[in-house]
Every structure is written in C-alpha cells, then in structure tokens.
Amino acid sequence: MSRLEQEMRTLAQQAGGSHKTVHDRMALAQRFCARLIHEQNVQIRRVDQLKARHIEGYIQNRLAQSINKRSLQNEMSALRQILIRAGRDKLAHSARLSNVALGLAGASRHGTHLAITPERYQNALAAAQQKDAGLAAAMALARMMGLRSEEAVQCGQSLNTWQKALAKGAASLRIVFGTKGGRPRDTHVLDAGAVKKAVDNALAVAEDRNGRLIDKPDLKSAMKYWHSQAGRMGLKGEYSPHSLRYAWAQDALACYLVQGYSEKEALAQTAMDLGHGDGRGRWVAQIYGRKEEAG
Structure with missing residues (x-):
C-alpha cells in the first residue's frame, strides 16, 4: 500500500458515516490511488500534493469505462469528504471539480431498478x-x-x-x-x-x-x-x-x-x-x- 493510499484510507475513516459508507469511501481511495500511481505513474505521496488535474483524469477515465454519472457523483462526493478532512477545502470546492465541469451534471436520481412484477x-x-x-x-x-x-x-x-x-x-x-x-x-x-x-x-x-x-x-x-x-x-x-x-x-x-x-x-x-x-x-x-x- 502506497503512502498516499494509506493516508487517504485513514482520512476516509475519519470522515465518518455508516460502516458501508466508510467502506465504500475507503474502496474509492484504493481505486483512485491505483489509477494515479500504477496507471499514470504519478509519484504523489501525500494528499496535500494532489491537484485538480489528477482528479479530473480519474473521473474522465471512469467515464470512459461507462460508469454511470450518478455513481460518479457519489465518488466525487466521497473524494470531497476526504479532501475536506485533509484541510483541502479549496480544492474540494474548486470550480474545476464541480459536477458540471466534470461532465457529471444531469444524472437522474430516479434509480435504475423497477419493482419486480x-x-x-x-x-x-x-x-x-x-x-x-x-x-x-x-x-x-x-x-x-x-x-x-x-x-x-x-x-x-x-x-x-x-x-x-x-x-x-x-x-x-x-x-x-x-x-x-x-x-x-x-x-x-x-x-x-x-x-x-x-x-x-x-x-x-x-x-x-x-x-x-x-x-x-x-x-x-x-x-x-x-x-x-x-x-x-x-x-x-x-x-x-x-x-x-x-x-x-x-x-x-x-x-x-x-x-x-x-x-x-x-x-x-x-x-x-x-x-x-x-x-x-x-x-x-x-x-x-x-x-x-x-x-
């Protein structure tokens, strides 16, 4: 586990919420770091070194994988919680990382399931x-x-x-x-x-x-x-x-x-x-x- 992932997982826990919410947030931290370090070879060791472009790249990659926008809105919410916990409020609320700027706006909240007949x-x-x-x-x-x-x-x-x-x-x-x-x-x-x-x-x-x-x-x-x-x-x-x-x-x-x-x-x-x-x-x-x- 990289130092960045370890720090993000700790912050994900500290952000609180239900067991499932914390678990999902930690899984996101692991996935984010895996792409950043292993796929892009970005050598970042601390959360305070993260830039908007790193998160933009992650979201664009997830969109290319056909992950639905509503799921990615949830992932961005989790990333913002981690950033805020790390004292990166300015980055968390950056206009570049808004759902509109990231291409995540307009996702339906009506759900993807139907009651079984x-x-x-x-x-x-x-x-x-x-x-x-x-x-x-x-x-x-x-x-x-x-x-x-x-x-x-x-x-x-x-x-x-x-x-x-x-x-x-x-x-x-x-x-x-x-x-x-x-x-x-x-x-x-x-x-x-x-x-x-x-x-x-x-x-x-x-x-x-x-x-x-x-x-x-x-x-x-x-x-x-x-x-x-x-x-x-x-x-x-x-x-x-x-x-x-x-x-x-x-x-x-x-x-x-x-x-x-x-x-x-x-x-x-x-x-x-x-x-x-x-x-x-x-x-x-x-x-x-x-x-x-x-x-």
Whole structure:
C-alpha cells in the first residue's frame, strides 16, 4: 500500500458515516490511488500534493469505462469528504471539480431498478427452488419482508425469533443482521400468513444447514453466490434482487394508504420500514415508486 493510499484510507475513516459508507469511501481511495500511481505513474505521496488535474483524469477515465454519472457523483462526493478532512477545502470546492465541469451534471436520481412484477417473481422463485432451496427461501423472505440482499443472506440467524414473534401476532419484525450501518430496523408484516409460511419454510431449510440459508463458509462467498445465482434466475438489470425490496415497498405504501394514512404519513412510515429516516418519504416515492412503463 502506497503512502498516499494509506493516508487517504485513514482520512476516509475519519470522515465518518455508516460502516458501508466508510467502506465504500475507503474502496474509492484504493481505486483512485491505483489509477494515479500504477496507471499514470504519478509519484504523489501525500494528499496535500494532489491537484485538480489528477482528479479530473480519474473521473474522465471512469467515464470512459461507462460508469454511470450518478455513481460518479457519489465518488466525487466521497473524494470531497476526504479532501475536506485533509484541510483541502479549496480544492474540494474548486470550480474545476464541480459536477458540471466534470461532465457529471444531469444524472437522474430516479434509480435504475423497477419493482419486480408478480410473473417475474414467480418465474425466478420457481427457478431458484429447482436449483437451491435455501436460495429460494431467502428470495421469498426478501420479497415478503422488503429485505436487502445482505439481510436476506444473513437472516437465518433471526428465523427462530421471527417465528416466535409471528406466533404471538406481531405486527412487525426486527431485522438485525446485514442491515445498513449495522442499525436494526423494524419492518411491518403486510401479509401475516405469507410471511409465516416463508419463515417456517426457511427455518426448515436452515435447520439442515447449520442455521444458514446460503450454505457458504463466509459472508463474502455467500453474497457472491446470492448475486450470481439470482442473476441466473432472471434477477438482473432493472430487475435485480433489489427489485424484490422495491415491490415490497410499493405494497407497504398501498397498505398504509388503505389503512387511512395520508400520503405523506404513508411514505414516511414506508421509509422507516425500509430502514431510512421518516424524512426520506419523498425520496422513497421517487426511487422505490418506479413502475414499468406500459407498452
């Protein structure tokens, strides 16, 4: 590891945020330094030696790799946080490094995924059941409870707790493992019968796999298997595994509206169920509310 990368990774940690945010920021530091040092042979050892042209070159290279603008906006935000932490505020806010100047303006915030349709879901689930009962069980739970991929992969540790809670008529279930930032959240039980069936089935599978649905030795290999196999089941592109969560979010919003919540209240409650703050309702409508266009 170069001295520059070591310093940038330390600054990335010091900038704070959730575990995932810090992890992504550190990964960016590693990628940035690799291109700067190994590809361009730029011999820079400290952050205070960085120039606007170095960052411009990095972004142009990423654009040439067809990385979408929204992702690069996030990368620039992370780089700015690192620079600010290093006391390079002037460079961080330089007009040369604005999103407009870098060619990153105009990226849509509407997201790249769609809520999975019932037909697509049933086809994917049937294919998963033929391939791997644990994969199918995790997929069903993701759809029934709005789980993120890592939450679905790690949820075997919570199945007993969920089963007991459902037996007592719980209106919500606590998600503990695999959550973003390690922050537990409660998700509303929309269809108690369907959720109970999914949990019971998953528990039966996990009991034969040392408590795991994805039978891999570590989380990294389990996540790799989940994504690769889900893609083979048709969950890719606009209908990635996250589309299961999108579909749940739309169901949750509809459920709250039927119960008499105002649209603002329903969006706020859905945002909290998904693990976002109650102030993210409008964002949830914008991102999770996307539907397939007719025709």
